[in-house]
Amino acid sequence: MRSKRLSAGLLSVAAALSLVATTAMAAPKTVTLWHVFNLDTDMIYGGIEAFNKAQDEYRIEARVVPATSMVTELIKATATGSVPDLATLDNPVVASFSGQGTLTDLSPLVAKSEIVKPGLYFEGPWASAQWQGKTFGVPRDANTLALYYNADMFRAKGLDPDKPPRTWSELRAAAEKLRDPAKNVYGFGFSAIQAEEGVFQFLPFLTQAGGSIDKLDQPEATAALDFLVDMMKAGIISKDVINQRQYEVANTFMAGNTAIAFGGPWELPRMEKEAKFDWRLTLLPVKDDKNIAASALGGYVFVVPKGAKQPEGAFKFIEFMSDPKILNEGWKTGRLAPRTDVKVENPRWPQAYGIYREQMQSAKARGPHPQWPDISKALQTAIQEALTGAKPSAQALQDAAKKIQPILAKTPL
Structure with missing residues (x-):
């Protein structure tokens, strides 16, 4: 009788452990994001919420880093091996990190992407994320x-x-x-x-x-x-x-x-x-x-630091944020889309939008240079x-x- 109760108890424990294991396997993988956008009206907030709801494989956990501190914070994180999976960098400093070998080469992921296509981006923004023929970032916005x-x-x-x-x-x-x-x-x-x-x-x-x-x-x-x-x-x-x-x-x-x-x-x-x-x-x-x-x-670029634990998940979020529907939201806070195929219909400040979008065609990247x-x-x-x-x-x-x-x-x- 005791052995039967023991067997039943073990089966219960095994079943419980199995349930825990199944639940653990189903839990979304955390993708850590550092960004500089402190206005809650910025498109990144709606993007994070929508991404987390749209799929259950990954979950974005974001931290706001002051723009003046991002470079220093990322250098420290690289030195200690505690980098985020994804970060936003001001475009002129992308080459500095690329040249030091501290960013992940995204070229293979871009080559397979149906959303991030180099030919769809304005020349200046795309050039700001390139170094020595490789892609080390994807433009998030432009100005x-x-x-x-x-x-x-x-x-x-x-x-x-x-x-x-x-x-x-x-x-x-x-x-x-x-x-x-x-x-x-x-x-x-x-x-x-x-x-x-x-x-x-x-x-x-x-x-x-x-x-x-x-x-x-x-x-x-x-x-x-x-x-x-x-x-x-x-x-x-x-x-x-x-x-x-x-x-x-x-x-x-x-x-x-x-x-x-x-x-x-x-x-x-x-x-x-x-x-x-x-x-x-x-x-x-x-x-x-x-x-x-x-x-x-001007503008910010999504980059994946070398050593990121979830580079694939980070790139999935980059693709999500590169969707024209998301990029359309950027203009509400004066952020231009870095892509030529995104045109805001009935924009706020229409005269300003027309001027900045036309000026973007002749906007030159600073550098790129490490x-x-x-x-x-x-x-x-x-x-x-x-x-x-x-x-x-x-x-x-x-x-x-x-x-x-x-x-x-x-x-x-």
Whole structure:
């Protein structure tokens, strides 16, 4: 009798263990995600919720990392072997991690994907995730720069707001006319801060002038920087731009202290709330004798760190987030889709959407280069030196070129 009870007990335990094992096998695998998007309106939140509900093989567990800390946090995680399965990186630093061999080559997964197809992406965003012929990331979103202008100020100064400046000479002429020292109004504003933001906003001028990062000692680069220096000397641009981040330049525009300003689509939500005047956007003006359409590329890229425990699950989420239905949601917070096949129907801020989407076609990636931070730092110094009058533009850029050329001699762009 005892043996029968024992046998029955063992069978019960075995059945229970079997149930636990079955339940464990059915439990979704955790995919850890680090991202920088702290606004709950960002498309990543809806994407995570929808992905977790749509299938039961994987579950995304997300952690928000401040944008200013992401690179440092990922470097520490790589050193300790505790990397997330998936992360979002600002596009110019992807090559830095790729060049150090700390990212997973996604080329095989992309080759088999029915959703992530290289030919569907804008050239700039896709290029930002490539290194030495391999794909180390997939663009999540994109942004670029366009020209905000105060249409009410245009009318007050006798300028036609329906005919915004199309060339550098027209930009300078309009900005000079709009300048009003008595009201503390500057004609034009942009960020020249000694940080990546300053380089981001200078690069369009450099490219429009026919220059490039590997030829800073040439006349084209000098022409680009002199254009800005001369406007500052004339009082058209505030000397404060050397200390202003992009959002601070936007603040001066929304406050009515800057008539025309460089800015990105991420400013649209607060522009809508805070600007108490008729504001509009237009494409970046081109240099008169060159007619080169160009802007700088911003945005984030999904990457899978080497050592990730769930690379396949991470890529499935990348594919999910790359679906046009998800990417359409990005524009609600001023995030452009990095793909040419995604077009938002009846977009919020329709005029702005048309301008930024067209400007995206000429948006150039920064680099890609594994030592982009060093390259950028040299250019940041040159911009500051020229705008503060510490050195003539040509000399400042020549000094920057001397720092950059050895880097590019070792690893070309």
